[in-house]
Amino acid sequence: MIHLERRRAASRFWTLAVPVVAVLATMLAGAGLFAALGKPPAEALRMIFWDPLLGPNAEYFRGQLLVKAGPLILIACGLAVGFRAGIWNIGAEGQYIVGALSGAAVALALWPAESPLIFPTMVLAGALGGWAWAMIPAFLKTRFGTSEILVSLMLVYVAQNLLAYMAFGPMKNPQGFGFPGSRNLQQYPSAHNAELIAGSGLHWGVVAALLAVIGTHLLMSRHLLGFRIRVAGEAPRAARFAGVSPARLIRFCLGLSGALAGVAGMFEVAGPSGQITDSFNANYGFTAIIVAFLGRLNPWGILAAGLLMALTYIGGDLAQLMLGLPAAAIQAFQGMLLFFLLAFDLLTQYRIRWKGART
Amino acid sequence: MKRRTFLSTTAALGALSLGLPGLAQAQEPLKVGFIYVGPVGDMGWSYQHEQGRQAIEAEFGDRVQTTYMESVPEGPDAERALTQLALAGNSLIFATSFGYMDAVMNVAAKFPNVKFEHATGYKRAENVATYDARFYEGRAIQGTIAGRMTKTNKIGYIGSFPIPEVVQGINAAFIHARKVNPAVEMKVVWAYTWFDPAKEADAAAALIAEGCDVVMQHTDSTAPQAKAQEAGNVITFGQASDMSAFAPMPRVGSTIDDWAPYYIERVGKMLDGTWTSDATWGGIGSGMVGIGEITSAVPAEVKAEALAMADAIGKGEYHPFTGPLNKQDGTPWLAAGETPDDGQLAGLDFYVEGITAELPK
Numbered sequence: 032m033i034h035l036e037r038r039r040a041a042s043r044f045w046t047l048a049v050p051v052v053a054v055l056a057t058m059l060a061g062a063g064l065f066a067a068l069g070k071p072p073a074e075a076l077r078m079i080f081w082d083p084l085l086g087p088n089a090e091y092f093r094g095q096l097l098v099k100a101g102p103l104i105l106i107a108c109g110l111a112v113g114f115r116a117g118i119w120n121i122g123a124e125g126q127y128i129v130g131a132l133s134g135a136a137v138a139l140a141l142w143p144a145e146s147p148l149i150f151p152t153m154v155l156a157g158a159l160g161g162w163a164w165a166m167i168p169a170f171l172k173t174r175f176g177t178s179e180i181l182v183s184l185m186l187v188y189v190a191q192n193l194l195a196y197m198a199f200g201p202m203k204n205p206q207g208f209g210f211p212g213s214r215n216l217q218q219y220p221s222a223h224n225a226e227l228i229a230g231s232g233l234h235w236g237v238v239a240a241l242l243a244v245i246g247t248h249l250l251m252s253r254h255l256l257g258f259r260i261r262v263a264g265e266a267p268r269a270a271r272f273a274g275v276s277p278a279r280l281i282r283f284c285l286g287l288s289g290a291l292a293g294v295a296g297m298f299e300v301a302g303p304s305g306q307i308t309d310s311f312n313a314n315y316g317f318t319a320i321i322v323a324f325l326g327r328l329n330p331w332g333i334l335a336a337g338l339l340m341a342l343t344y345i346g347g348d349l350a351q352l353m354l355g356l357p358a359a360a361i362q363a364f365q366g367m368l369l370f371f372l373l374a375f376d377l378l379t380q381y382r383i384r385w386k387g388a389r390t
Numbered sequence: 391m392k393r394r395t396f397l398s399t400t401a402a403l404g405a406l407s408l409g410l411p412g413l414a415q416a417q418e419p420l421k422v423g424f425i426y427v428g429p430v431g432d433m434g435w436s437y438q439h440e441q442g443r444q445a446i447e448a449e450f451g452d453r454v455q456t457t458y459m460e461s462v463p464e465g466p467d468a469e470r471a472l473t474q475l476a477l478a479g480n481s482l483i484f485a486t487s488f489g490y491m492d493a494v495m496n497v498a499a500k501f502p503n504v505k506f507e508h509a510t511g512y513k514r515a516e517n518v519a520t521y522d523a524r525f526y527e528g529r530a531i532q533g534t535i536a537g538r539m540t541k542t543n544k545i546g547y548i549g550s551f552p553i554p555e556v557v558q559g560i561n562a563a564f565i566h567a568r569k570v571n572p573a574v575e576m577k578v579v580w581a582y583t584w585f586d587p588a589k590e591a592d593a594a595a596a597l598i599a600e601g602c603d604v605v606m607q608h609t610d611s612t613a614p615q616a617k618a619q620e621a622g623n624v625i626t627f628g629q630a631s632d633m634s635a636f637a638p639m640p641r642v643g644s645t646i647d648d649w650a651p652y653y654i655e656r657v658g659k660m661l662d663g664t665w666t667s668d669a670t671w672g673g674i675g676s677g678m679v680g681i682g683e684i685t686s687a688v689p690a691e692v693k694a695e696a697l698a699m700a701d702a703i704g705k706g707e708y709h710p711f712t713g714p715l716n717k718q719d720g721t722p723w724l725a726a727g728e729t730p731d732d733g734q735l736a737g738l739d740f741y742v743e744g745i746t747a748e749l750p751k
Binding site for chain 2: 087088091095098192195199200208210211212215217299303304305306308309310311313344345348349351352353355357358359
């Protein structure tokens, strides 16, 4: 018989080992899935994890890795701070959309004026938009005690409808022959979040993601506020006795994660995406939740996890293309990663005992 | 071996702009790539494009090699998918959703030797052609059948997005329903999706609850068909694919997007070196729009009337938008006998007179 025995303290070894084990387990189970679909499993895994980095045309894919990982890391850093404090912002997807809309609104309002001030203003607007959208669940929680999980999640759907409304209404390109979608910001030099080095995939959003990693690291390990956040998450009562105001903490954590998600959306719409369209959001806000947990809510972990997640997207596309794997198999593969992560997480809090119950 | 040379030639990223090295090698099959916005099993839009891809394989056999990527979201992911297809040596790439437009233009600029075909878009280049179908021709026939068969005189229409293609369809259906039945009213529900069975089912249920006994859809799932089947006395039309599983009731006819003839023609042109960038807008005449089998639930004389109209449209004798027609606000649009040019239709953003619904702006 297997018994679970609660550990007195979380295992340090398993805390670090679980993500690695989860990735390995995903590879194994994924190999089984691909084999069951009649595709060569080893080749599929090589295409997902190896080819985008070092295979043919890897120069292109490595750049795309940054493009895909940038927003994930940026959003996940903000989410991780809140998750550490036990404040669950599940609506980063909505904050990402509103940030993109706010940034694009600045650019579209000023079009076709050219000025070096336009892009920084867009960044500010993006942060403000995401922040404001996250302040809704923060206000409702501090004032009426509503669940920030539900409110922030539901606001994603509101944001999606707002996005569709904007793409078909006020932000529609007047020169677009009545078709939906805004002007393409890639064709507006002052607003374009272009690659800093051509072909590298490196744009301001990627730079911001790296700054967010460093900033989160400093906040959580060097700053009093970071200490308070950790205490609030691990021992809420103790935190209150230590003079931490729960309301302020909620506003700070939701506001920070909202602002970072908003900025991520703004960099995306001004750069790789270029356009406000009804399908602009690509689930970055939800995927970032997986990234945050896969990275153990640690900024450096998130950096690695974001890159790994991006790898499964780009490699997954490659496997689909070269081996004819169905898109759903790739999605199931990515889902398994979170599944195994949560499953193996048990080992950090519990130890497994074998007991001969009946001898 | 080929991969090796490929790697070295693209070693510098600048080489991306030089296009594809592998192309010059003769004897190799022509590589043709597709990206689909939905899964190939959606039984609607992407499914029909997949049928077209399979038709290419069947037609040309060893001379072509096709690959596809499904469920590719519009935006940066599409740009990456298109680049991947180009890097993998495809020399003709079909991008089968409107939202891929700017991604196609960006990638086409980087790969001048690769030809791109973009469905339903309006931007073209030396190596980018566009193609689209005159779905409104099928709607005219649906409108005729609907106008003859409705008992409640209420026709429901599930719109996807208020874009010209959809507005054309609503207008064409309404004009022809009114023509045979002056008491007909049209109710439009916007689903704001191309494919979402749950939303489409809700929209159909709402229309049926309002007394509509005809439900037309410009969305791709069979959910509205299932709702109509439950209701029993409601008729529907297959959209994008034939949806014949719901025949003879509720599905009494359909508008089928048949891309196969066009795809075969374009691949043929690639093979004999005569491909040029064109804007194709095919209809019943060229076979791009099919109307499916009109079932036994439709009275024989109505069926004959519908088939005669399809025949006239196919031969170019009749245009579904023939004046006199006024705009919704009563201002004149087309004089008696006048027909709109394609440019005007492609930007259609108003309802015709008689539709009481408001077009979202």
